Amino acid sequence: MPQSIKDRIKKMMVERLFLNIDPREIAEDKSLIDHYGVDSLNLLELVVGIEEEFGVAIDDNEFRVKNFETVNALADFVKSKMG
Amino acid sequence: MRTRCNEEQVVIEHSGRFLNGVLYRAGSAAKTAITICPPIFEERKSSHRVLVEFARHLCTHGITVLRFDYAGCGDSQGCLREYNPTHWLEDIGKAVAFVRERAGIARVGLCGLRVGASLAVEAVAKGTPVDFVILWQPVMCGRDYLLDELRKTLMKQMITFGGARTNREALVARLEAGYSLDFDGYPLTPRLYQELCGIDLYKAARHIRCPALVTEISHQAEMSEAFTDLGRALANCSAELQAVRCQPFWNLLGLVQCPDLIVKTTEWMTARCSGTE
Secondary structure, rough: OOOOOOHHHHHHHHHHHHOOOOHHHOOOOHHHHHOOOOOHHHHHHHHHHHHHOOOOOOHHHHHHHHOOOOOOHHHHHHHHHOO | OOHHHHEEEEEEEEEOEEEEEEHHHHHHOOOOEEEEEEOOOHHHHHHHHHHHHHHHHHHHHOOOEEEEOOOOOOOOOOOOHHHHHHHHHHHHHHHHHHHHHHHHOOOOEEEEEOHHHHHHHHHOOOOOOOEEEEEOOOOOOOHHHEEEEEHHHHHHHHHHOEOOOOOHHHHHHHHOOOOOEOOOOEEOOOOHHHHOOOOOHHHHHHOOOOEEEEEEEOOOOOHHHHHHHHHHOOOOOOOEEEEEEOOOHHHOOOOOHHHHHHHHHHHHHHHHOOOOO
C-alpha cells in the first residue's frame, strides 16, 4: 500500500533530521519548531528533503511559517504543490 | 599505537597577514602531517568542535595536524570584507609550507570541509605541493552553494517574521549591482560573491594527481550522483570515494558526534602512512 504524504514527510523528517524517534510517533499537529526543535539551519534539510521526496520546487515566496508549522501544514502544502 | 598530542597556538605570517592556527604535534616519530582547510561563514563556527576532535584524534594516531583560519576569518587578523578566495588560496599554500617547516615533516596533505575542501583542491590544482587531499562534503558549485546559503537567510526571516521578506533573485541583483549583503552576520561583498561563484570543483579536480579521499556526508549511506561524477573528474589520481551517514554538523548548533567520519578518515590516512618514510 502506498504511503500517505504525511507518513512520507514523517519518515523523511526522522531520516534527515536524525530524530531519535519512530516516525509514527511524530504528532501531526505539533509545531515542528517548538516541539521538534526544527530551526532555520536544519529547515534547509527539510526543504530539500521535500523537494527530493515529492519532486516539487519550493519558491522563495512560499517560505511562510503557515506552510511549515506542522506535519499537517506541510502535507497540505505538498498536496497543493503536487496539484 | 597511541601517541601523546602536544597542542601549540601558532601564528603564520605572510604578505602582512597574521593567520591564527593550532599545531597538534604528534611527536618526533611523526612522518605525516595534515593541514585542515575549514569552511567559511557560519559553517566554520558550527564545524569547529568536530574539526578540533578530528585534529586530536589524528594526533593521537601519530599524524601532526595544523588547524588555521584564513585571513579575515575566525581568529585570524583582518575583516572578512577585505579578503576573498584569492587570498585564502595563498593562505593554504603558506599553511602547508609552515607545517612542513615547523614540524619538520616532508609528507603533508590537506583535508578540507565544504568550501574548505573546494579551496584545497583549487590550491593543489594551482601548484600547492601536497602528498594527498581529503575532501569532506566539498562544495561542487560555488553559485549553488551561495543560493543555498541565501535560502537559509530567507528561512531565518521566515522564523523571525513569519515569512521571507525578500527572495534570492533580489539579493543576487543587489550583489551584482555592487552592494554587499549581511550574510548571517558576515559581510558578503560583491568580490567575495563573484569569487565564490567561480568555484567549479569538477573542473579543478581534473588537475589533481595525488591520492584523494572524497567523503560524502549525509543522511544516506549510499553515494549520490554528484559525488560519483566527482570521482570521475578525479580520474587522474587514485581517488577513493566513501559515503558516511552523519549529521551535517557544519549546519548545526550544539555538539554533534561524528565518530564514523573521524575513524574512517584516520584509517585511510594511517593505511597510507604506515611503513613508509
